[in-house]
Amino acid sequence: MTLVSVENLSVRYGANTVLRHVDMVVEPGEIVTIVGPNGSGKTSLLRAIIGATKPSVGQVALKPGLKIGYVPQKLHVDPTLPISVERFMRLTDRVSRRQCVEALETAGVPDLLKRQMSQLSGGQFQRVLLARALINQPDVLLLDEATQGLDQRGSAGFYQQIEAVRRETGCAILMISHELHVVMSASDRVICLNGHVCCEGSPAVVASAPEYRALFGTGTGGALALYRHEHDHHHDHDHDVNPKEAAE
């Protein structure tokens, strides 16, 4: 059964429409990556799914009883707030210490339970966020640019961890990412977003789609093109080729 189903979703902040007629689904066990330039509505889409932003048109349907594990883009722990990893992980869910330890092991950081959150390195911090999201055995994990602030090795390791989590727990993963070269190989499906869904399909299909190239350029495989793209390209042309169908 489909876990998350977004139908004809539009999101508007005042006069500014950030998402137009977006349709997408997340099926059990798959890794879906949303890519798109800054201001393309990636975070708004994720916020709409968790109910933080109200759609102006359309709807978000979640499977009844769906358990969501959410890994935020960045979490600022004010230096004045003393909180240990264990306390942080037990904040919203009624879980045992053993479940905390198991979740930390799954996230690849088994020994951090007693540490203060403010003492963690960037990589440890993101893994603790991942562990917290995993603690209730979610059906779907949502990650909002979870590797921001990590170096290339750190984020590669983080994505390997995500794949391992999917293997071990079987939960579906919906993530937003900038790091196209890493993401592309790890995902089952890629959705290229720029206010609307530009194209969608397997990593290889999306990488060669004209809509994707228009956004991210060619040659670098998308890895570096991100920082050079045009922000306001237009999609006046018809999408006469659906890359997803073309692949099948």
Place this chain on the structure above:
Amino acid sequence: MLDDFMTRATLAGIGVAFAAAPLGCFVVWRRMAYFGDATAHAAILGVALSLTFQMSIFTGALAVALIMALTVTLLAGRGYAMDTLLGVMAHSALAFGLVAVSFLSGVRIDLMAYLFGDILAVSRSDLVVIWGGAVLVVALIAWRWSQLLTATLNEELAYASGFDPKREQLVLTLSLAVTVAVAIKVVGVLLIAAMLIIPAAAARNLARSPESMALIAAGIGTFSAIAGLRAAYVFDTPAGPSIVCVAAVLFACFSLVGWRTQGRA
């Protein structure tokens, strides 16, 4: 026992310290210090209105503090930066309050009593109001503790966990208004923010968890109230400011201790 004015003053100070401790922690964690100050300053307008319409000071101050806090929360992020907005609202409310008080003819009002508190004049009924408010605030914050902490850390995390962080913000806003209203008599509108922030900030140096920080802040607040009143009695100094002075000295001591232990580690 309650016949002694010093006993009543001490109990009033402890009541305010208890309400201010957990709330003050959130004020510090969420960087709302100026927000607390603004709400407190606005309360003087509430005092003026209470005297005009012959209501209880508590009701008037609570109403204006609440309106002030809600207005700022609503307007935040719509054009002006938060601190500009607070600066405009807080000082306007204070100025209008002071002007309004001057219009009250026939009644001689000791403005100082509302600006700096008049803890030695706390009556039995004042005590009931102060402790009623303190229990309400502590109960409210204890009830929403985990949700408040989550919302403080990350808004989206709160939504994903199934609750609305804006509602939690409202809990803090309401608690702040109640605390301001009950603390006017004890430390006055100009020093309420000090009772919120100083004990919590001092406690940070000793605490290892959010809960212990709130408890230590309550301890520091209580000690400040007792020692401050004692000092005011011995040296014949104003009571409210003396309490804040003790808290400030404790803050300096604990910061030094915290700084030294951090330096060694």
